[in-house]
Amino acid sequence: MAVRVCERLRPLLKTSHLSPISFVRKAAIAKAKYGGRHTVTMLPGGGIGPELMAYVKEVFRFAGVPVDFETVSIDPQSEGNEDLEYAITSIRRNGVCIKGNIETKSLTAGVQSRNVAIRSELDLFVSVLHCKSYPGVRCRHKGIDVILVRQNTEGEYAMLEHESVSGVVESMxxxxxxNAERVARYGFEYAKKLGRKKVTTIHKANIMKLSDGLFLETSRKVAKDYPNIQHNDMIIDNCCMQLVSNPHQFDVMIMTNLYGAIVSNVVCGLVGGAGLISGINYGDHYAVFEPGTRNTGTAIAGKNIANPIAMLSASVDMLEHLGFHYHATNIRKAIEYTINEDRLHTLDLGGTSSSTDIVHNVLKRIEKLTEGHNWMGKSY
Incomplete structure (x- = not known):
C-alpha cells in the first residue's frame, strides 16, 4: 500500500465525468454475478461488527436473499498493510461491500487507518446519510428528515502528516x-432527484479562508445550475447549535470530511443514536455500506445488547443498490414494524430488548410479510 505523499494525493485529484446520480446504479451492479446471485465483500471490522454481520447473514438466509458474502477479516494489531490490500482487492473484484468499523491500533509509521485507506484507494468520494426519525423512538425533536452529503476522501483525512521539528507536527x-465540485453537484442532483427544496453548505470559511473558502465558493457556483433549489450556507459551529435547537430548518446538507463526521454524529444522536442510521459510501465504480456513525462499539461487544438496526438498514441499502427491491422492501418494512409497532428497543433506545430479540422479531415480521407469496421465485 503506497505511503509516499505524491501517491497519497493521487486519489484526491481524480475527477469524474459521470452523472452524479449514475453512481447509484453503475457503481456496484456487482461484477461477481452468477446465476442471478451477487457476491459481496463483507468486512466485519472490530467491536460489535462481527456479531452484527452474523445478524445480516441470518436475515438474508431467512429471507432467501440471492447474495453470497466473501468475508475478509482485518487484524487491528497488524504491523503491515497486507490484509488491507486483500480487502481492497476483494471490493474491486465484487464492486460492493458491507463493513463494520475497522480498528487500527498500530502506531507504526506507514500503517494506515484502514477505514480512511479503503475510501481513498477506491475513490469513494461521497458519503450519504439519510437521517430520519422513527415514530416509535422517543426523541426531543419529532419528524426530523435530513440528508447529509459528506466529502469522503480529503480534508483533514488526507493522512498527510509530518513532524517538521521535534515537538511540532503539521497536518495538511x-x-x-x-472533489468539491463532485460533492456539491452530487448533493444538488440528489436533492433534485428526491424533490428536495433546499441545500445547505457547511463550512468554516470565516477562518480557513482558502480551503473552506474554496469549498464554499464551489458550492455557490454549482448552486447556480439549480435555480429551483434554495441554497444557503452555515458555519459549522453555528450549524451544530442550530441542529440541536431547530433541526427542521435543514433539508440536504453538504460538507467537508471532518465536519461531516461531526454533523452525522449530532444528527444521528437527535433521531435516537448510533444504532439506528446507516451510511453509504459511493464512488464511480464501487459502493460500501456501513452504519452511519462508524462506531466500533468495543465496550458492548459480545453482550447481546448492541442495536442491530443500523447494520441491518445498511444491508437493505445495499439490496436496493443491487436491484433486489422486493427483498429490500420486506426487510425494511420488518425493521420499521419492529421499532414503531412492536416497540422492541435495545438499551441505547431506553428499551430492554436484546440484540437477538430485535433480529428474531424482524424475522417474524418478514415471515408475515411474505406469507402467501411466491417470494422465493420472484424475478428481478
Whole structure:
C-alpha cells in the first residue's frame, strides 16, 4: 500500500465525468454475478461488527436473499498493510461491500487507518446519510428528515502528516476544486432527484479562508445550475447549535470530511443514536455500506445488547443498490414494524430488548410479510 505523499494525493485529484446520480446504479451492479446471485465483500471490522454481520447473514438466509458474502477479516494489531490490500482487492473484484468499523491500533509509521485507506484507494468520494426519525423512538425533536452529503476522501483525512521539528507536527488539510465540485453537484442532483427544496453548505470559511473558502465558493457556483433549489450556507459551529435547537430548518446538507463526521454524529444522536442510521459510501465504480456513525462499539461487544438496526438498514441499502427491491422492501418494512409497532428497543433506545430479540422479531415480521407469496421465485 503506497505511503509516499505524491501517491497519497493521487486519489484526491481524480475527477469524474459521470452523472452524479449514475453512481447509484453503475457503481456496484456487482461484477461477481452468477446465476442471478451477487457476491459481496463483507468486512466485519472490530467491536460489535462481527456479531452484527452474523445478524445480516441470518436475515438474508431467512429471507432467501440471492447474495453470497466473501468475508475478509482485518487484524487491528497488524504491523503491515497486507490484509488491507486483500480487502481492497476483494471490493474491486465484487464492486460492493458491507463493513463494520475497522480498528487500527498500530502506531507504526506507514500503517494506515484502514477505514480512511479503503475510501481513498477506491475513490469513494461521497458519503450519504439519510437521517430520519422513527415514530416509535422517543426523541426531543419529532419528524426530523435530513440528508447529509459528506466529502469522503480529503480534508483533514488526507493522512498527510509530518513532524517538521521535534515537538511540532503539521497536518495538511487538502481541499481540491475537483472533489468539491463532485460533492456539491452530487448533493444538488440528489436533492433534485428526491424533490428536495433546499441545500445547505457547511463550512468554516470565516477562518480557513482558502480551503473552506474554496469549498464554499464551489458550492455557490454549482448552486447556480439549480435555480429551483434554495441554497444557503452555515458555519459549522453555528450549524451544530442550530441542529440541536431547530433541526427542521435543514433539508440536504453538504460538507467537508471532518465536519461531516461531526454533523452525522449530532444528527444521528437527535433521531435516537448510533444504532439506528446507516451510511453509504459511493464512488464511480464501487459502493460500501456501513452504519452511519462508524462506531466500533468495543465496550458492548459480545453482550447481546448492541442495536442491530443500523447494520441491518445498511444491508437493505445495499439490496436496493443491487436491484433486489422486493427483498429490500420486506426487510425494511420488518425493521420499521419492529421499532414503531412492536416497540422492541435495545438499551441505547431506553428499551430492554436484546440484540437477538430485535433480529428474531424482524424475522417474524418478514415471515408475515411474505406469507402467501411466491417470494422465493420472484424475478428481478
Amino acid at each position: 488539510k487538502v481541499v481540491t476544486a475537483e
